[in-house]
Amino acid sequence: MAPYLLTMVLLAIGVYAIACKRNLIKVIIGVMIAEYAVNLFLILMGYRTGGHAPIRTAAMDEAAGAANAAQAFAAGAVDPLPQALILTSIVIGLGVVALMAAMAIRLHEKYGTFDVAEMRKLRG
Amino acid sequence: MDTMLPLMVALPLAAAFLMPLLEKLREPEWLIDLLATLAGIALLAMSIRLLGTGQATYWMGGWNPSADATKGVFGIALSCDGLTRLLLLTISLVTVVAVIFSLRYMQRYTTKGFYFCLFFLMVAGMNGVVLAGDLFNFYVFLEVAAISSYSLVAFGCESEELEASFKYLVLGSLASTFVLFAIAILYNLTGTLNMAAIRQQMTTLAGNPALYVAAGFFVMGLGLKAAMVPFHAWLPDAHPSAPAPISAMLSGVLIKALGVYALARVFFTVLGPTAEYATVLMALGALSMLAGVLLAVGQWDFKRLLAYHSISQMGYVVLALGIGAAVLAKGGPKAIAGLAIFGGLFHLFNHAAFKSLLFLCSGATEYATGTRQLKELGGLAHRMPVTSGCCRVASLSIAGVPPFNGFWSKLIIIAAAVQAQYYWLAALATLVAFLTLVSFIKVQRYVIGGELPTRHAAVREVPASMGLAMVLLAIVCIGAGVLAPWLISTQGVPLLDQARDAVLAGPDYVTTVLGGTLP
DSSP states (O other): OHHHHHHHHHHHHHHHHHHHOOBHHHHHHHHHHHHHHHHHHHHHHHOOTTOBOSOOOHHHHHHHOSTTHHHHHHHHBOOSHHHHHHHHHHHHHHHHHHHHHHHHHHHHHHHSOOBGGGOOOOOO | OTTHHHHHHHHHHHHHHHHHHHHHHOSSTHHHHHHHHHHHHHHHHHHHHHHTSOOEEEEGGGOOTTTOGGGOSOSOEEEEOHHHHHHHHHHHHHHHHHHHHHHHHGGGSSOHHHHHHHHHHHHHHHHHHHHBOBHHHHHHHHHHHHHHHHHHHTTTOOHHHHHHHHHHHHHHHHHHHHHHHHHHHHHHHHSOOBHHHHHHHHHHHTTOHHHHHHHHHHHHHHHHHHTOTTSOTTHHHHHHHSOHHHHHHIIIIIHIIIIIHHHHIIIIIISOOOHHHHHHHHHHHHHHHHHHHHHHHTOOBHHHHHHHHHHHHHHHHHHHHHHHHHHHHTTOOHHHHHHHHHHHHHHHHHHHHHHHHHHHHHHHHHHHHSOOBGGGOOOHHHHOHHHHHHHHHHHHHHHTOTTSHHHHHHHHHHHHHHHTTOHHHHHHHHHHHHHHHHHHHHHIIIIISSOOOGGGTTOOOOOHHHHHHHHHHHHHHHHHHHHHHHHHHTTOOHHHHHHHHHHHOTTHHHHHHHTSOOO
């Protein structure tokens, strides 16, 4: 349970950075921290102490015996799905961060600063 | 018929990737316009063709679990029920109109190819979101649509646009993070990502506290995407900053596909409505409705005013869904829940039509006069008859004046609130309708009525293609307004009835998607 809660703490740190930091780069880092909190959460779900790769080999079947080869495999294998998910989520995160960095550069060209408080052309 | 489902995503994707190639070719210039128009019309034709079909599910790569139940549900499913069909039709309709409007409007920007590339990526993402039968693809398509919309908001690359887009980008990616967290928790609980398979396990999971954590993350994430009030801060900046046809797409369909549709799908189909979720939805809806319209009344920037009204009008839809969920959770009569949901979905469609039209009108006035400050406009009735006429129709629709479409959907929502004995909510909805009317009388007075400022003396009507786009949507507004009461009282509206039934289906969704329950 503790590792799961730690990912929540990591998420809270990311949200804090997004909400409270005035520097654009720090805000971007906050978004990245929040994204990685989810990636860690996903990978933790598939984690299994002493688990092995979810690939079934002939040697594995021989060691377990023909009768309960499938059960022995399933009992030890980690869940491969979360790994596939975070691979996708990392790629999406990369795209988002690249876009954010590009926009931060353009904003710096326009305003000459990374300080959010000085970018005030829009009024609510 | 179900082979058409992946095409709804693949066609705009293919169009999106062809656009930059055509941009590189440079000659002939009309090729990009032609491809964009054809892709839009093909999407509309396919979504109209889909209307006649029943529930359909397409399993990518033939990984169909109903063929062999022991294999489990691992394949990627595209599933199309009544709700999906309603959203697909709405998206395609606004897409076609926005493309036609963009043909001339976007000539002020140099790179039309890149614009249409992002545009069709966004359409592909939205179609994917409404078609996705499993939560992870739902998330991926959500991101596809969202990332292209971030770039489209910043398309002009001026400081205001970049600022708005950055704000939207940060809050949007935070929203996506929350959604993924919720999906991860649900996967942890159920061991599957397929919506139907998750729903199947809801009976055993009911009351599990982790479920409420997931629901909380969904509310935050999807509430941010739908710009419900406490999560609305990005919308009034982002929507007005985009080019006008993109504003129409964002306010018209993006917040619905990514926000409201997603809320309905998650809370009605996947999690199943409970009293807690219903309260949250009703609170979000009522808050957005009131706060949105109060903030809108004081605005003097045409597009910003419209953006605030989007928050308010989306509040109506979410409120109606909340009332429906509350009645269902209490075990009340399904007819009342159905009426509320019917009203909400009808309002969703109507809002897509009239708000897109209003944003196109604001784009047209900006195109002709170069300003969107209400105080600097005026007297356009004679100079720009088409734009003014369409703006009138849309304003009357959103203000809820009979016989325009907005009136009927608001009436149904208020009637449902009264029948469900939420008298305060009904009164609130009526008050907000009145405030909306006041706000749009202001728009009419300052844009269409009054004196023509001398500096706009040479203003001329916008090009014919832009006029055509606006007239098309105005016809939809009037048509839906005139036909709706007649159809509802006689044979019903199959499009909306099926969408309502899809929202109400609940556990039946499992059988229709998976073809029988799984072991």
